[in-house]
Amino acid sequence: MREEPTPPVPRSPARGTPVFEQFTAPEQVGPVLREALAACWTDVSNAGGAAGFPYPPVDRSDTVPALERIIDALAPRSCRLLTVVQDGEPVGWLNLRRDLFELIAHWGTLHHVQTHPKVQGQGYGAALVQEARRVARDEMGLEQLRLAARAGVGLEDFYGRLGWREIGRWPGALRLADGDDRDEILMHLSAL
Structure with missing residues (x-):
């Protein structure tokens, strides 16, 4: 069962107000959405984005299998897919994971944080990361988040503005x- 979208992003870009969608099971992610997410990942990577593919150009033969592995792992307690949608189209997404081993089950990790190049700089990425923080805290009961980011593209500043250290x-x-x-920059967000 697909969960209800959360409230719109506080900042309203010119093309319309985006909403968040969250997926917690593979069957919730239909073929049209899968195609849109793979296309986003391809475009982000080919524009030089640090989202998991370091050697552009990439195409669907690269992004689809990697995306399918993420989708196949979706589960409410341990792996979620969050998207930000503008005018009915996904323009960004990330993967929020937690290891259920009890020693470390209180923290989670963000993976493949990305927004489509056509909307970068408009607040979608920041809003998506903030939504991941809310989901981690309010829905998954996590106490802290971690991520690894590529140096040399300003990501430490981006995450720093959002409270990451x-x-x-x-x-x-x-x-x-x-x-x-x-x-590889190791970043941490505590006191969610």
Whole structure:
């Protein structure tokens, strides 16, 4: 059963007010939405976005199998897919996960945070991350969130403005090309 969308994003971009949608089971994600999410991921990656594919160009043969793995893992307690929709079209999405092992079940992680290039800079990404924070706290009972981000594209500043704190780096962990090694930035959000 698909959950009701949450209230609209507080900021109202020119093209219309977006809403959030949340999916907690594979059968909730129909073929049209799957195609739209894969297309978004392809466009984000090919525009240089740090969303899981470091070597553009990518196409559906890259994004569809990775997306299907995320969708297949959806479960209310451990794995959710959040989308932000503008004028009926998904323009961003992320994956919110938790490990159910009791030692670490109080925190979750964000993965593949992305907004389509045509709406970047309009507040959708920030609103989506804030919605993930609300879902993590209010619906999943999580106490903190973590994520890893690619250095060199301003993500630490983006997340910092949303209350996230850099807690460390893996130096040179991400090799984008010969001579282009980037740090992987470890970020933390507590007191959800």
